[in-house]
Amino acid sequence: MMTDTPPDLECRGLAKRFDNVTAVDSVDFSVPAGSFFSILGPSGCGKTTIMRMIAGFLEPSSGDIRIKGRSVLGVPPNKRPVNMVFQHLALFPMMNVAENIGYGLRRQGVSKSEIMRRTGEVLERISLPGIGGRKVSELSGGQRQRVAIARCMVLEPDVLLLDEPLGALDLKLREKMKVELKALQAEFDTTFVYITHDQGEALVMSDKVAVMNAGRFEQVGPARELYYNPATAFVAGFVGDANRWKGRVTAAHGADVTVLLDSGLTLCARGTGLAQGDRVEIFVRPEAISIAHDPHAMGEDANQIAVQVTAMLFNGANSRVLVRDPQSGAEIDVALPQSAAFAGLDKGDAVHIGWNRDQSLCFADSGT
Secondary structure, eight states: OOOOOOOSEEEEEEEEEETTEEEEEEEEEEEOTTOEEEEEOOTTSSHHHHHHHHHTSSOOSEEEEEETTEEOTTOOGGGSSEEEEOTTOOOOTTSBHHHHHHHHHHHTTOOHHHHHHHHHHHHHHTTOTTOTTSBGGGSOHHHHHHHHHHHHHTTOOSEEEEESTTTTSOHHHHHHHHHHHHHHHHHHTOEEEEEESOHHHHHHHOSEEEEEETTEEEEEEOHHHHHHSOSSHHHHHHSSOOEEEEEEEEEEETTEEEEEETTSOEEEEEOSSOOTTOEEEEEEOGGGOEEESSGGGGOTTSEEEEEEEEEEEOBTBTOEEEEEOTTTOOEEEEEOOGGGTTTTOOTTOEEEEEEOGGGOEEEEOOOO
């Protein structure tokens, strides 16, 4: 009789308490073999605590951690089939590249000839053949990053843990390494568990992302689902850019709600489980908003606001127009297609912005 293959990593009811502080609050998740799973959240949300429990540096207060179906509770870090890449990489400056990569194998008592063979193989796989004799100080930031991963992968772990490994890199190199890390994960076909506070890293690289807040997972899913269908106000505000308003529901018909904003403006939105009188938050993505001098260009069903252009921020394909609602004083971020950016617009112009009901995400007020 065939049985389902267990996930490479599974956490059940995982919790960690420090005195009266709950850092991780009964988290459940599983990571299938060969996938890239990220935990995304702000500083202090508990994501590093989860990573340290998986690695064995912290014992959970309750719950279980299973790797390939077997619990690793009580197993010391050096006996777990996991390895970890830290933000500052922790390469040994007194060792050359090959010695760094082979360090763990030497600790395991592997023969010199086998270490040489496996080190050479892993250097080929990270596209850095022939650099084994170089000093770490001679490598670029991206090369050091790959060597740190190779040092882990040569040990053939079931799960590789990555603790904000791109945090110390400059912006351009960080963008390049996002692509390279995803390619390396596919090359080794190893399960990667990645923690970050940078949504760009998580969204670009991951098969699934868990958005974490105050010790709990708010939502777990593919990047597109988190971006376009956030489950909570926190996810809507944390993943991607969004304009945000607060108000009160004046009418609710199924998922269609009408909201009187605190500024006095009325908007139509989509929201489930809401009733007349509820305090709510509305989120609208900058790219969902159109801008025009003529209000009739928006269409009859669009939410509309008469605004004034306050700034035009050129950044190539990511150019933005900032406008201000004179009624509330709120500044609104509008992203335009590259071909249309700034066309016919000047600072100080009186214009209209608009978007349809489906692009207004409405949630119960989180109080933040």
